Amino acid sequence: MRVVTPEEMRELDGRATREFGIPEEILMERAGMAVAIACREILGAPAEVSRHIVAVVGGGHNGGDALVALRDLVSRGYPAAIVLMGSEKPPSQAVSRELDRLARMGVVPTQGVDSSFRHRISHAALLVDGLFGTGFRGGSLSREARELIVAMNRAADSGIPVVCVDIPSGVNGTTGAVSDVAVRGRRTVTFGAPKWGLLCDPGTRYAGDIYLSPIGFPRNLRDGGQLSCLLPHEANELLPVRPPAVHKGEAGHVLVAGGSPGKSGSVLLAARGALRSGAGLVTVLWDRSFGEAAASLPEIMTFPVDFATLSPREVFRFLPRMDAVACGPGVEEAFGGRALVESLLTDYPGPLVGDAGVFDLFAGNPEKMASSRRGPLVLTPHPGEMGRLLGRETATIVSDPLGSVREAAARTGAVVLLKGARTHVAHPDGRVSINLTGDPVMAGAGMGDVLTGIIATFLGQGLAPFDAARLGAFFHGRAGELLGTTSTRGRLASELADLLTVILSPVGGTAHQPPGFNRSQDPALFWPFPAPCPPSASFGGRQ
Numbered sequence: 001m002r003v004v005t006p007e008e009m010r011e012l013d014g015r016a017t018r019e020f021g022i023p024e025e026i027l028m029e030r031a032g033m034a035v036a037i038a039c040r041e042i043l044g045a046p047a048e049v050s051r052h053i054v055a056v057v058g059g060g061h062n063g064g065d066a067l068v069a070l071r072d073l074v075s076r077g078y079p080a081a082i083v084l085m086g087s088e089k090p091p092s093q094a095v096s097r098e099l100d101r102l103a104r105m106g107v108v109p110t111q112g113v114d115s116s117f118r119h120r121i122s123h124a125a126l127l128v129d130g131l132f133g134t135g136f137r138g139g140s141l142s143r144e145a146r147e148l149i150v151a152m153n154r155a156a157d158s159g160i161p162v163v164c165v166d167i168p169s170g171v172n173g174t175t176g177a178v179s180d181v182a183v184r185g186r187r188t189v190t191f192g193a194p195k196w197g198l199l200c201d202p203g204t205r206y207a208g209d210i211y212l213s214p215i216g217f218p219r220n221l222r223d224g225g226q227l228s229c230l231l232p233h234e235a236n237e238l239l240p241v242r243p244p245a246v247h248k249g250e251a252g253h254v255l256v257a258g259g260s261p262g263k264s265g266s267v268l269l270a271a272r273g274a275l276r277s278g279a280g281l282v283t284v285l286w287d288r289s290f291g292e293a294a295a296s297l298p299e300i301m302t303f304p305v306d307f308a309t310l311s312p313r314e315v316f317r318f319l320p321r322m323d324a325v326a327c328g329p330g331v332e333e334a335f336g337g338r339a340l341v342e343s344l345l346t347d348y349p350g351p352l353v354g355d356a357g358v359f360d361l362f363a364g365n366p367e368k369m370a371s372s373r374r375g376p377l378v379l380t381p382h383p384g385e386m387g388r389l390l391g392r393e394t395a396t397i398v399s400d401p402l403g404s405v406r407e408a409a410a411r412t413g414a415v416v417l418l419k420g421a422r423t424h425v426a427h428p429d430g431r432v433s434i435n436l437t438g439d440p441v442m443a444g445a446g447m448g449d450v451l452t453g454i455i456a457t458f459l460g461q462g463l464a465p466f467d468a469a470r471l472g473a474f475f476h477g478r479a480g481e482l483l484g485t486t487s488t489r490g491r492l493a494s495e496l497a498d499l500l501t502v503i504l505s506p507v508g509g510t511a512h513q514p515p516g517f518n519r520s521q522d523p524a525l526f527w528p529f530p531a532p533c534p535p536s537a538s539f540g541g542r543q
């Protein structure tokens with residue numbers, strides 16, 4: 001699904017009016033109605049609500065949407081009140097119009113931070129957050145805006161539901177950054193297309209359950225763009241089909257090359273990820289120093305070698321039989337596996353997914369990777385590895401994941417998957433997909449190795465690198481969510497791998513979906529959206 005920046009949303013807004021004759025007022029009416037439905041679903045019937053629904057509004061269109069919602073709720077008999085933020089600028093025409101309509105219905109605003117605002121907010125039945133939307137530019141807040149947001153959060157802490165209009169106020173819609181304070185919503189209703197900042201950390205953690213309402217934007221307006229996320233039905237559609245008469249030779253043969261003394265588990269986990277995601281055959285290049293550990297995974301075939309003296313010709317003899325290569329997990333710089341990794345990257349013309357050891361090989365010189373590699377390539381760095389690849393501090397990567405992953409893809413010529421609680425997948429042509437699945441239980445050893453194996457399987461089954469990477473991230477995260485339903489910590493990467501078979505097997509026609517999806521009782525208005533990822537999941541390894 002397309003995801004937009006606030007700038008792109010404004011452009012779409014303008015085009016809806018210019019090209020389709022849909023005026024702003026209609027869009028605002030639809031947006032307000034969607035918010036009203038979200039409020040009614042939480043509140044129940046008006047007869048059950050004795051305290052006020054309070055709309056906390058700014059002077060922009062976000063405030064206008066909140067007032068339209070309030071008008072609908074008032075017309076149905078809910079008690080309502082308005083807290084209007086004062087500003088140097090007069091309220092927009094739309095806000096003045098809606099205030100006038102509400103005044104005629106008997107609802108008059110109190111202005112900003114007067115003596116009664118805290119009481120009103122803390123005694124509300126529900127709060128509608130319409131202070132700032134996509135017009136919020138970030139940076140410092142006015143004293144008044146800050147006080148209103150803090151009061152709303154206190155109310156939220158005491159159990160009062162907060163419904164955010166479009167995006168929680170204080171969250172930057174372009175980056176997801178929160179520079180000061182932001183509203184902590186129970187639910188956010190976003191319009192037209194999800195905003196990038198609403199799906200990114202940390203903004204996404206303020207949103208609560210996210211609902212999307214199309215509000216009448218023509219479908220072809222919502223197509224295109226470079227930013228996207230993968231929704232469950234899209235992931236299911238991308239999943240390679242398994243014909244009834246398929247045999248193992250047609251389900252992809254994956255070669256896993258990597259490991260070093262003390263890190264042979266990495267290759268086994270990648271192999272397990274490949275097998276559990278449906279690879280027909282998996283062969284592991286097994287250095288003799290790794291010992292007997294391979295016996296723990298009897299389904300794999302091992303090709304015993306000595307990395308230190310291995311000649312590329314020995315390996316390349318059987319490479320034509322492989323459909324994809326997973327290369328680099330567990331490779332230590334000092335170990336002979338480096339030469340192997342280098343020659344696979346350079347000489348293997350089929351699809352290859354590169355992890356761990358691969359980045360050290362090209363540290364500070366991503367262009368060398370672009371010139372060395374002939375075949376399709378997916379790279380799967382965590383922020384530390386990405387930093388070494390681009391010659392930057394890890395903190396720089398973490399503070400700008402979108403810019404970093406785009407730059408890495410452009411400079412390496414590869415599809416780059418930057419791991420994190422919100423994994424980003426970038427194509428060299430500028431497209432970026434954000435992954436919305438995952439769970440903090442995945443912050444542990446070996447989880448990334450399993451992901452490498454999954455992506456290799458999808459590559460070996462014929463998916464394009466961008467699709468293999470975003471689909472791999474999606475199902476890896478889904479398996480993590482399933483693990484997370486029974487534990488918060490201490491689960492093993494091999495356990496996650498073993499759950500892949502459940503996640504990837506159709507149940508009732510679609511791949512299994514664990515709980516965590518928002519369902520509205522009004523499917524015509526809301527598109528279900530994956531629940532936000534719980535805080536602070538990150539991948540193990542040197543960051």
Ligand SMILES: NC(=O)C1=CN([C@@H]2O[C@H](COP(=O)(O)OP(=O)(O)OC[C@H]3O[C@@H](n4cnc5c(N)ncnc54)[C@H](O)[C@@H]3O)[C@@H](O)[C@H]2O)[C@H](O)CC1
Binds near residue numbers: 013031061135140
């Ligand atoms: N297609 C849609 O998605 C539609 C969205 N709508 C709603 O419109 C808002 C965007 O409205 P806009 O008037 O452009 O901006 P805001 O309401 O977000 O108001 C911003 C307001 O705040 C000022 N400001 C910006 N940064 C700061 C700051 N750091 N401190 C203080 N003040 C700041 C800025 O100058 C503006 O005055 C969108 O989110 C939707 O809710 C439409 O209703 C229809 C379609």
Ligand SMILES: [K+]
Binds near residue numbers: 062130133165167
């Ligand atoms: K808002």
